[in-house]
Amino acid sequence: MPQHKLQVEAIAHGTVIDHIPAGMGIRILKFFQLSDQDHPITVGLNLRSKHQGKKDIIKVEDTVFDVTQANQLALFAKDATINVIDNYEVVEKYRVTLPDAIDSVLACPNSNCISNEEPVNTKFHISESASGVVLKCHYCEKSFNQRLFNELN
Numbered sequence: 001m002p003q004h005k006l007q008v009e010a011i012a013h014g015t016v017i018d019h020i021p022a023g024m025g026i027r028i029l030k031f032f033q034l035s036d037q038d039h040p041i042t043v044g045l046n047l048r049s050k051h052q053g054k055k056d057i058i059k060v061e062d063t064v065f066d067v068t069q070a071n072q073l074a075l076f077a078k079d080a081t082i083n084v085i086d087n088y089e090v091v092e093k094y095r096v097t098l099p100d101a102i103d104s105v106l107a108c109p110n111s112n113c114i115s116n117e118e119p120v121n122t123k124f125h126i127s128e129s130a131s132g133v134v135l136k137c138h139y140c141e142k143s144f145n146q147r148l149f150n151e152l153n
C-alpha cells in the first residue's frame, strides 16, 4: 500500500488535515486549541510529500470539522486538504478555501481597538493582496498582514 494511503487512513473515524506546510502543524494545534479537547490527536511533522517536499499532518479522531472551521485553517495552511474518515475510509475530501471573514478566533493586534476593551466577538474581513493575506478588523478598520498573527500566536 502506498505510504500516503497509510498516513491518511490510520484512524477509524475523524478528520485528517493533510498538506499542512511543514512547521505550521504545531501552530495550528495551539491556535485552534485542538489538544485542549478530549479527542485523540496524532500529529506528523516533516513528513515527506511528493508535492511539498515536507509537510505536516494532523489527525483528529471522533471529530468532523464543519466547513467554516476547516476554512479557518486556510489562514495557516492555504493548500491543506480535509479528509473526513469513517470506518477507515475517506468519505469526503476537499481543499480549504480562504474565508471572507473570521469571527471570534483572533484578537485584534491594535491595543486601542474597542474589541480589546468591550466584550464583543472579534471579526476580521479577509482579502488577498500581492504581499499575502490581509485581515481588516471590523471594529477599528485597521489592516494587518496575516504573518503578524502567526508571530503573535
Ligand SMILES: [Zn+2]
Pocket (backbone or CB within 6 Å): 108, 109, 110, 113, 114, 115, 137, 138, 139, 140, 141, 142
Ligand atoms: Zn481592531
